[in-house]
Amino acid sequence: MRLHFIGADPLGGPAMVWVNLDTGGIIVKGLKALPEDLRAAPLPGTEAIELPDRMKPILLEAAEFSRSLGLDPD
Numbered sequence: 001m002r003l004h005f006i007g008a009d010p011l012g013g014p015a016m017v018w019v020n021l022d023t024g025g026i027i028v029k030g031l032k033a034l035p036e037d038l039r040a041a042p043l044p045g046t047e048a049i050e051l052p053d054r055m056k057p058i059l060l061e062a063a064e065f066s067r068s069l070g071l072d073p074d
Helices: 053-068
Strands: 003-008 016-020 026-029
Touching: 003 053, 016 053, 026 053
Parallel strands: none
Antiparallel strands: 003 016, 016 026
């Protein structure tokens, strides 16, 4: 898997975002949501993560970069 680093939490937290250059998928690292956090709705076999609000611009940049690869069927 070839990854292109997009950005990290500007305040130094653990959140980071990459784009998979082979598929155009977005890879996200964040804080594990607490089980008692009602906003987290984990699906079987997955973990819910939470990104700080300040990561929105980095996620948008990742989406734009992913589209620029021309791999997205939409």
